[in-house]
Amino acid sequence: MYLDLTPCECGSIETEWDSGVVSVEGSMAKCYSGVCAGCDAEREFLFSLPRREVMPRAWPTFGGHEPSQLLDAGEWMWVADLTAGNVPSDPANAQRALSMARSAVEEVLKFIPEGQEEVPQDAFWSARGQEVRDAEPPRFRRDRLEVVRDTYRDLADAGA
Numbered sequence: 001m002y003l004d005l006t007p008c009e010c011g012s013i014e015t016e017w018d019s020g021v022v023s024v025e026g027s028m029a030k031c032y033s034g035v036c037a038g039c040d041a042e043r044e045f046l047f048s049l050p051r052r053e054v055m056p057r058a059w060p061t062f063g064g065h066e067p068s069q070l071l072d073a074g075e076w077m078w079v080a081d082l083t084a085g086n087v088p089s090d091p092a093n094a095q096r097a098l099s100m101a102r103s104a105v106e107e108v109l110k111f112i113p114e115g116q117e118e119v120p121q122d123a124f125w126s127a128r129g130q131e132v133r134d135a136e137p138p139r140f141r142r143d144r145l146e147v148v149r150d151t152y153r154d155l156a157d158a159g160a
Contacts, residue, residue, distance in 0.1 A: 001062060001079065002070040003032060003045065012038025021049070059096070060103050066110065073111040073119045073140065074129025080104035081132075084152060091159045098156035105149040109142070117142050 007013045014037035022031045024046060033044040050064055062068070068076065084101035087094045111123040119140040124130045133140060139148075 002047075005071065005075065005079075006045075008036040008038060008041055008043060010036060010039040010041065012036055014038060015043055022046070058099070058103075060100055062103055062107055063110075067123065068107055068110070071107070072125045072129035073108045073123040074132035075126055076104045076107040077139065078128055078132050080108070080148070080152075095156045095159060098152045102149055102152035102156060105145055105152065108140070109145050109149065112142050112145075 003015070003017060004013060008015065015034040016037070017032045017034045019030060019032045022029055028049045029046045030049060031044065031046050033042070035041070036043055047070075067073075071079075080101045083097050083104065087097045108119065111119045113120065119133075124133045138144060
């Protein structure tokens with residue numbers, strides 16, 4: 001998801017990525033490299049691997065139990081909005097889109113600390129994430145996020 005949301009300096013996101021596990025200063029990392037289709041620039045990203053492998057629960061699984069370190073809460077909500085706002089008409093692809101939107105909302109919920117009722121301000125560090133939050137801050141309350149997540153889940157389960 002991060003690669004899709006991080007364009008090249010020329011603005012293109014079109015890159016055919018190769019990936020592999022590498023050692024960086026004694027730690028294992030996942031390396032994604034490719035050439036930008038827009039300007040032929042070499043692109044490379046390194047992501048540290050979790051201490052323990054995350055077993056997928058369902059499609060899609062974006063991460064473990066902890067909040068994302070790559071995308072902020074507002075960016076995850078942007079992904080959910082974009083995906084749920086473009087649900088295909090055929091049932092199989094509609095179910096996949098709604099499942100992705102549900103999973104993106106679950107990522108937003110991970111930013112809410114135990115005992116708190118809303119996503120804290122410091123969970124919005126990107127310009128896009130802050131813009132999404134500033135447009136409607138109440139959307140980032142636990143109760144509202146849970147309703148949205150459950151609605152996407154129910155629609156996906158019903159075959160959209």
